[in-house]
Amino acid sequence: MTNKLFFAGAGGQGVLLMGQMTAYAAMAEDKPVTFLPSYGPEMRGGTSNCTVVVSDDKPVSCPLIYEADAVVVMNVPSLLKFESLVKPGGKLFINSSLIEQKTTRNDVEAIYVPTIELAEQLGNTRAANVVMFGAFMRSMGIMSMETCEHVLEKVFSGRKEKYLELNKKAFHIYNN
Amino acid sequence: MAEKVLMKGNEAFAEAVIRGGCRFYFGYPITPQSEIPEFMARELNKRGGAFLQAESELGAINMTYGCAAAGGNVFISSSSPGISLMQEGMSFLCSAEVPCTILNVSRCGPGVGGIQPGQADYYQMTRGGGNGDYRIPTFAPANIQEAVDILYEAPMLADQIRNPVAVLADGMLGQMMEPVELPEQKKQYSADEIAEYKPWALTGYNAKADKQRVVVKSLRLQPEALEEHVEKLFEKYHRLEKELVRYEAIDLDGADIVFVAFGTMSRLCKEAMEILSEQGIKAGLIRPISIWPFPLEAFDKIDFGTTKVVISTELSMGQMIDDVRLGVCGRLPVRLIHRTGGMIPTSLEVVEKAKTILEESK
Amino acid sequence: MNKAKFHLEFNHDKCKGCELCSTFCPKNLISMTGHINNKGYITAVIEHEDECIGCLSCATMCPDGAIAIFKEDE
């Protein structure tokens, strides 16, 4: 069983971090995984996306995907460009704080997450990407929520430790 | 067993080669491998070696020539157009029998081309763009762990064979992350130990047991002497052609088609094989891990009773296909599936093209 | 006080007959009248060695290390 996951958004929206945290969580559960970022000449701004392939048992043969079990889109251009990537019956996670429209796909399960509003409830909109990460992980169920919490502890350590509690709350706040 | 860490390819490569004994790095920034000089700048000085940002790739390869000739264990990396600039030095290193480890995190050409992954440096790495008769053993890993394992052994191998050893990884392998196990640190030789360990190195003759001076050179103006030297180099290369061959051969028995692919492309082929198998088509794979020496012997293992066609699958206009034809040696048709310019086919695209080719070959 | 005496040795195998020793000898003691060596050069010789003042100019300017100079012990 292989899960092909795709994250897209604007630079600075934390899509690469979401992908990396997913890969960390997979590794923590000893699942073969690959994380492949898009790379280009722009250092700031622009779009960014990454592909994560998680396998249950055998090594990941291909880090590139032609269809995804789940796609996360954080802004409108990403929705327009990548909603077609979701395979029929797959899941599409939409950052409804920035994306007012609905998906044109009716053969996928769309999950609308108001990431910024939820993060605002915690007093810091910068946690919006972790809100999405939590919603995504809860819905996908590939790795346990406990494992993901450990990953958060790793990511928010050292100088970033002061943001750990905030992000743990953000991770659990979306509970639909 | 060592703990697994999730590492970006480029950083894993750099860490592996340090653990393999490398102490010196000379480089110049170029996408998609700039994480390597950055990593080396952070690590080498504090781990008893030296990092130097060169004025150009020409400078870097010649710093390598000097440092390695003086006994230093040197690693050098760049990407396609930068490797082009280094070809002059590689020819010198081979002739002077000076070892080093070279990594090409390749992109697309010709010219400055683009920065997306490509495999159009196959000729450059296996044939060499430098002048004269020389060879550089070159390995093409398909995942980060394999790259780590190869780069870990490369410095010692280079020392043993007194020749550069190269690794060809494409930009995708450099930029992606996978869990890896890192091996233990190998012994690194200090400046004082070099004269004993490498008697051919420039150390000043006072450091030598026999107090004899050494000359590191490629110049031989007498044709007789140059011929003798090159013949001697090729005795070594012919031996390496037998000793260094590495490949993976999967599902060749009873296969309808056999893919030949290395690096990133081989991973797409593996997924394509799964899809084809679901559709009732048996596909095998020959994955060269050493691209020089090319695993010609692998082609003798093809099931000639069932296989209809051999397909070289490449991120170039078809370069490895020349070697594939040598391996097949006229026994079967050889066809090409390719994308170039930084375009990577999906595994579905490979499947569709392979099915068409199979139909045409029946 | 006796004038110091010098002796010059020319390595005729190394000499390329360039004449720089002769050009720079302040006493004009060196001439290019030696034999033709294996390389085909007519080599330098010193005439009237007893007049040599030991200035070393010839050896200093010799590009080929073909001249050695000795001082006679008193």
Place this chain on the structure above:
Amino acid sequence: MTPVFTYTKGMTEVSTSYCPGCTHGIANRIIMETLEEMGKLGDAIGVGSIGCSVTAHQFMNVDMLESAHGRAPAVASGIRRAQPDKLIYTYQGDGDLASIGTAEIVHAAHRGEKICVFFINNAIYGMTGGQMAPTTLIGQRTTTSPEGRTVEQAGRPIRISEMLSTIDGAVYIERVALDSPAHVRAAKKAVRKAFAVQEQRLGFALVEFLSTCPSNWGLSPSDSIKWLRDNMIPYYPLGVFKEPEGLTYDK
């Protein structure tokens, strides 16, 4: 009989491949004499280059490396990393250093590499048969400037010592000439100072030697000496361009 001048052990017994009267031979000799007098032949590593001195490794009796055209300063920088305690020098001509190798020499100087560079300026490409060099004088006829070098076509000759002395990392720069016994002695003193700068880890040192090319200038060795004096020295003035304050060394 007491020897007062014998050929240095720093040079091998092999006859040099330089043409008769070429002052390359003098430059080779005084560098190696200096190392011998310092007692450092066994701790020295030389880097040859491409040009007439391509075979220098046959004559200079120390550990030697023969490098690619123009790259000697990069090679020496690499050697310095692996052999931090050795005396390292390059020996380069004007085609090598002042044309194809400008990037390497400028950056080695900028990094303040602890190496000595011995730069032979004879205003021409010697080994390839007398083509125009970046150092060829205005009006000088060469096989690629048959009517004489013009400013319009080739610009003015490059003054390497002046250019490099603007660089902080270069701490010792001197131009000498090999046109007389007195100048040769001065040149040897410059070589000694360059090695002293390296021994004391003060920075990059370069000695530029104005040298002759009788074969390609089409002059006798003696006339070449005169041509150097009359034409090169006025354009390439001799002297110390840069020297660390209070530099001391055993004379």
